[in-house]
Amino acid sequence: MHYVSYSFFEASKKPPKIEIIVSIFRMSNKYQVSYLERRAFLHLNRLFYFQGDLHRRNFTALHQAGLLPSHDASNDEMCRIYKAHLDVIELAHSHARPWILPRAMAFFCTIPSMDPVIKSDAWIQSTTSVREYILYIRDRFGRARVGFLSAIPNAFHGEHGSDHWSGQECGQEGSNLLTYVVTTPSFLMEYAPKAQFWKHFMQRVCSHCRHRAKSHVTSAEIKFWKELPGIMGIGDWDGLKKEQQKFMEGDVN
Amino acid sequence: MSQENTTNIILTKADGLWFEDANVVIQAGAKIFRVYRCMLTARSPVFHDILAIPASETHEMYEDCILIHMPDSEEDVTSFLSAIFDSS
Numbered sequence: 001m002h003y004v005s006y007s008f009f010e011a012s013k014k015p016p017k018i019e020i021i022v023s024i025f026r027m028s029n030k031y032q033v034s035y036l037e038r039r040a041f042l043h044l045n046r047l048f049y050f051q052g053d054l055h056r057r058n059f060t061a062l063h064q065a066g067l068l069p070s071h072d073a074s075n076d077e078m079c080r081i082y083k084a085h086l087d088v089i090e091l092a093h094s095h096a097r098p099w100i101l102p103r104a105m106a107f108f109c110t111i112p113s114m115d116p117v118i119k120s121d122a123w124i125q126s127t128t129s130v131r132e133y134i135l136y137i138r139d140r141f142g143r144a145r146v147g148f149l150s151a152i153p154n155a156f157h158g159e160h161g162s163d164h165w166s167g168q169e170c171g172q173e174g175s176n177l178l179t180y181v182v183t184t185p186s187f188l189m190e191y192a193p194k195a196q197f198w199k200h201f202m203q204r205v206c207s208h209c210r211h212r213a214k215s216h217v218t219s220a221e222i223k224f225w226k227e228l229p230g231i232m233g234i235g236d237w238d239g240l241k242k243e244q245q246k247f248m249e250g251d252v253n
Numbered sequence: 254m255s256q257e258n259t260t261n262i263i264l265t266k267a268d269g270l271w272f273e274d275a276n277v278v279i280q281a282g283a284k285i286f287r288v289y290r291c292m293l294t295a296r297s298p299v300f301h302d303i304l305a306i307p308a309s310e311t312h313e314m315y316e317d318c319i320l321i322h323m324p325d326s327e328e329d330v331t332s333f334l335s336a337i338f339d340s341s
Binding site for chain 1: 297325329332337
């Protein structure tokens with residue numbers, strides 16, 4: 001007999017720590033406590049679903065949830081973050097919740113090196129299928145982003161602004177920009193030194209080139225994020241959004 | 254938090270998940286939880302089945318309560334039981 005459904009109680013606006021969510025999900029699934037399982041996924045949705053605002057192209061929610069490492073993160077902290085993402089990818093796979101994957105996968109795809117991850121206990125404890133999936137998608141991601149970004153037209157030839165020193169210097173800095181963007185995976189993430197990059201590096205090209213470069217890079221990024229689910233082999237944003245909505249509305253168990 | 258020395262390991266009663274008038278004790282690692290059987294069985298069909306077996310037949314006892322050993326980690330069980338028994 002249910003006098004008041006669990007859905008009556010609103011979830012906290014601030015989700016619990018990711019380890020607790022994953023823990024409760026795992027246990028409620030194992031011991032068949034369905035309302036807790038569902039609630040755990042609702043929390044994961046908040047943390048890991050990319051809201052579909054492609055033009056933002058960032059992962060602000062991850063910052064809020066403390067899921068990205070700080071610059072001086074300890075080994076323990078890094079391991080905790082790796083484990084959280086690995087667990088979430090495992091859950092998304094084993095329970096067919098693909099809309100959670102882009103944000104969790106983007107973490108592994110945009111960190112500069114997988115070496116520290118592979119050496120961590122969290123990686124060793126994860127399943128083979130998750131490890132293989134991450135390495136495969138990271139490789140696809142890398143190839144795709146290089147393809148998208150290297151297709152940026154050379155914005156540094158032709159007309160220059162009145163504040164340029166010489167076409168040659170502008171062109172050289174422009175080439176440096178393209179090299180940096182293409183070879184730095186984390187450039188696509190908001191937590192990357194992107195703002196600092198634009199502020200300092202771009203001061204060294206003329207206003208014309210600055211404007212054109214920023215415009216081209218932004219276009220490439222938008223296109224890249226639009227294609228991201230496809231690169232990960234999970235359809236497109238619209239399809240993911242529909243699946244998520246069905247889950248949220250209770251049409252999916 | 255009190256400690257009990259039983260069998261081979263020192264068991265620690267879980268803070269906030271040890272209800273003196275409850276009737277089931279759950280052990281995960283070195284931690285023990287005393288919780289209410291009726292709530293557990295109402296929430297979880299798995300626990301419902303486990304606890305459907307008459308106590309005198311197969312269950313171990315701890316302080317006159319049925320003792321259930323869970324293979325899961327202390328952290329997992331703490332989070333799980335907290336979610337069930339502490340909804341504040």
